[in-house]
Amino acid sequence: MAILVIAEHDHTSIKAATRNAVTAATKIGGEIHLLVAGSACAAAADAAAGLAGVSKVLLADAPHYADQSPENLAALVVANAASHSHLLAAATTCGKNFMPRVAALLDVAQISEIIGVESTDTFVRPIYAGNVVATVQSADPVKVITVRATAFEAAGDGGSAHIEKLSAGPDLAQNKLVGRELSKSERPELTAAKVIVSGGRGMGNGENFHRLLEPLADRLGAALGASRAAVDAGYVSNDYQVGQTGKIVAPQLYIAVGISGAIQHLAGMKDSKVIVAINKDAEAPIFQVADYGLVGDLFEVLPALQVELG
């Protein structure tokens, strides 16, 4: 029985989080198949075939998979679920959207956002915003799982899977995409960045946020993030938000500037390798998780930091 990983892609390449889901699949053990559903997405299927550890790519190429509607995608996954022991997808907004629908149609539980694999039926997942981790066992005949990308290494390239074409399912036409507004940025994606510079309410306003943090982020090749307080105050749009209800990140270096460290924010970044906190309040809870704390006025520290970095 093989494991089926549903790939997330932009029709030409495979999204980074899918590589982490493939690694989670290798930890479960067994043959790994990757499902690529899209429209004119042969390039994405080729990229999928090159992923290390993948033995077969299932390609469903039809116009009604272009927008990845959860209804069409779930129906396709269910139609191809037989002969697979596990169905995996990355716990991105796309995976979180269609996978529970798959589980319901198969009448099985979903195991959400796993961060560890204990055995073929036992998995570790965070609950209560990551303040507790639960080890859960599924007795269902097929395990439907979403994978927290930051908890697994990214699978590399070097595979040479063969591509098998699937016949497309019918277009359920239940969901029409009107448009997407994606933030354009030259910086790395938050969830894939090695370094993140994140600002909180201490930045004071949106102008300061951009003027002071962008040069630092650019110098370090970092992504920009924000606390919920900064987003709610309107400094930046909500796709910058790191935390329980925003993005979960685990970069090599996380620099929190003017962020007090509310529990909901810590839930989104506490697995970072090295945490730096810059805050004028020495009692701020962020210092309790920071490897390096700098108590000081960020309006003086940030320019000095820029000078030191050269």
Added chain:
Amino acid sequence: MKILVAVKRVVDYNVKVRVKPDASDVDLANVKMSMNPFDEIAIEEAVRLKEAGIATEVIAVSAGVANCQETLRTAMAIGADRGILIQTDVELQPLAVAKLLKAVCEKEQPQIVLCGKQAIDDDANQTGQMLAGLMNWPQATFASKIVVAGQLATVTREIDGGLETVEVPLPAVLTADLRLNEPRYATLPNIMKAKRKPLETTHPATLGVDVAPRLKTLKVAEPPKRTAGIKVADAADLVMKLKTEAKVI
């Protein structure tokens, strides 16, 4: 148009939960319970749709122990017209709740079911999508804006990297994200009024739903704690330590 809103009673978001000494579960004894914050947003949205003349009735549904009545009263204080409690002491998992909601949907025939996008206790983020699948209805999850016109809902969704707008024909399941609205505070007169609103109690067996859990929790634990590191003197000290000690830049 009827709107059904699913509400869950969860540990209040301000409570720091603790693991029981035998690691079997989280200790919920004497812990403050509240309505799941995302469900509060869902109720608020439904009430606003009623105030805008689009919905005619807002029904709040909760499944769980007898005390879920309190959660339903809160929903009615915000503006739901009536409540349905599906009472059981069995641990309910998302698939079971979705099946219970399906049974209620078949009876009540709502045009929209609104759920919070996830509950802050199990963080599963499943129930709305599962219900949509079981009903064979369209779904629009993680909504930050909902516009209903005739038999069509236009929903702006929060997705990785930005926003997406979709149109779904009704009936449909919509799930609320954080920025959909800011729920109102229930006023005292409305809290009093909510006590007199109808609350019907039913049971999973009456609805013909098997709610036995599918996942078994083997143990729970607190994650490894990060310990506070050191304080650095200034920017120069910080850069030096990041370069030579942490070696991350």
